[in-house]
Amino acid sequence: MTASTLQRPPASTDDSAKIKPKRRITGGGLLHFYTWLVIAWLALPIAVMIAFGFNDTQGRYNQSWNGFTFKWYGRLFEYPDLTSALITSIVIAVVSSLLAAALGTGIGYALGRYRFTGSGSLNLVMFATMSSPELIMGASLLSLFVSAGTGLGPVTITIAHVMFSISFVAVVVRSRVLTLDRSIEEAAYDLGATAWTTFWKVTFPIILPAVMSGVLLAFALSIDDFIVTAFTAGTTKTFPLWIWGATRVGIPPQVNVMGTLIFAIGVLGAVIANIRSSRRGK
């Protein structure tokens, strides 16, 4: 993927530049400007969220600008229920992403490596979980839990998050397994390693980066999820659910600060992961 991205564009720019130099500059320039305009539009609400974390407002009402302050960063944990909602979100995200990684890796590895009856329908089910409306998944899970008479809480939220994350992990792992050089594994067999040893000593280290990006994807899906969580939470509050509940009574600046920190950590993590993988590519 990266290789083709790097090679193709120079060829196309050179050749077409020779043919129609003028149109390329004007048309491309206009679209360039347009692209940045859309990116600015995408960034606008994020900028507003970050800015209002520095707003010197009184108490919970954070609607108009009252001057710059750092104080909310110091008083980040002033609302115990908000803090515990954030912790609940993080714990659920950690547990569900690890579980989804374990289950999804099994599926992804099997789909990438073996041909077996039923793989077609498995693909279909995975496609269905990835494209079904979250509302329907949440509503049907609630129907199941109501019919079974189980209570709702962190456990049911985790179950739901694992469910919608498995397929994403499986897809990421499968694409890595498909490009795997099998002669390395055969070499291990030839040297007398058992299937078990070969998997853990040879195959797993190779697919580990894919498993890790699956974990990160599942973590990101879980920590931000609102719709499915709303249906499976009962009285439990996660970070997005707490914000939702607070919209009527006013959202304190601490929410903006937490949102800003999650944003910063996420972006930083993605940038670092990207730099590392591009280095490995060279």
Place this chain on the structure above:
Amino acid sequence: MNRVKRQIAPYLLVLPGGIWLLIFFAVPMFAMLSLSLQEGDIVHGYRFTGHWQTYTEAISAYQEQIIRSLIYGVIATILLIAIAFPMAYWIAFYGGRRKGSYLFLVLLPFFVSFVLRTISWKQILTDEGPVLQPLRDLGLISQAFHILGTPYAVILGLVYNFLPFMVLPIYVALERIDPRVVEAARDLYANPATTFRKVIFPLALPGVFAGVLMTFIPASSDFVNSEVLGSSDTTMIGQVIQTQFLENSDYPTASALSFVLMLVLLIGVFSYARILGTEDVMKVAAR
């Protein structure tokens, strides 16, 4: 012995995750179907009576919201194609070595919680907010002009929240176009407009289709945007389902409505797939 092992290995690997998907994705659909045919209330419990009239009652009571959701979904999807296509086009053909960075910028909103993003739009669009107040001070808009609470605000929220899901698949489809095909069209004296219409756009269609699938479904079943940015005039079916399930505990009506919504979306998607063909779509969607 080894051959047997080899044959059961994939099933052992698939089993745990497969069972999880079966119990918590497939079985719940049947639980919901069963619940929609039950009668009773939250205090006395529900009993299966096969009362299918719940469906006709729910549809006639909420047809307005169902139709409105589909209209908002269609409008948002059309706007999304119009906004995303030129952007994906530019990134794919002119992005050069910075393609990855541009895509990252497109994905930036995903690092902020869906709810928080939408609330941020509410803050921007309020009557005293940074957009409307200056315009009103300048006399460019009347005192009675609002954006919040109107369908415009809800559709803006939908377009904003789902834009990355439209840009990415179109980008993937465009990026795979062999530049030599475009050059061949030019060599055969096609002007830029014809090249776009006859070569680039048809090749990008699978991406557009995948984008429609990934945006129309969540947009028309959304309840966050219409709740935060809309008013009682913009109620969407997602809000009705959410309220019936979580606040009124009218489970039969709520599950019946969920089923109707799912069927309508499935019919829409399948007839659309029929027209365009599914082969290429699955390829792009699978990436």
